[in-house]
Amino acid sequence: MDSITKETTIGDILQIKPDAVPVLMEIGMHCIGCPSSVGETIEQAAMVHGVDADELVQKLNEA
Secondary structure: OOOOOOOOEHHHHHHHOHHHHHHHHHOOOOOOOOHHHHOOEHHHHHHHHOOOHHHHHHHHHHO
C-alpha cells in the first residue's frame, strides 16, 4: 500500500503503519483493537469522532 486513504481500514493501518496509532489516539479512538473499529474506514472513524477526514488522512500519512 502506497499511502493511507479515506477508504483504508483501521485494521489495515494497524498492520501496515503501526506508527500512526498515536494519531488515532489523539482523535479519541482509544479502542483501536476492538472488532468494530478494526473494520472501520478512516472516513467512518473521522465522522464518528468529529474530525475532518482529509486532515486525518494527511496526519496518518505523515506519521
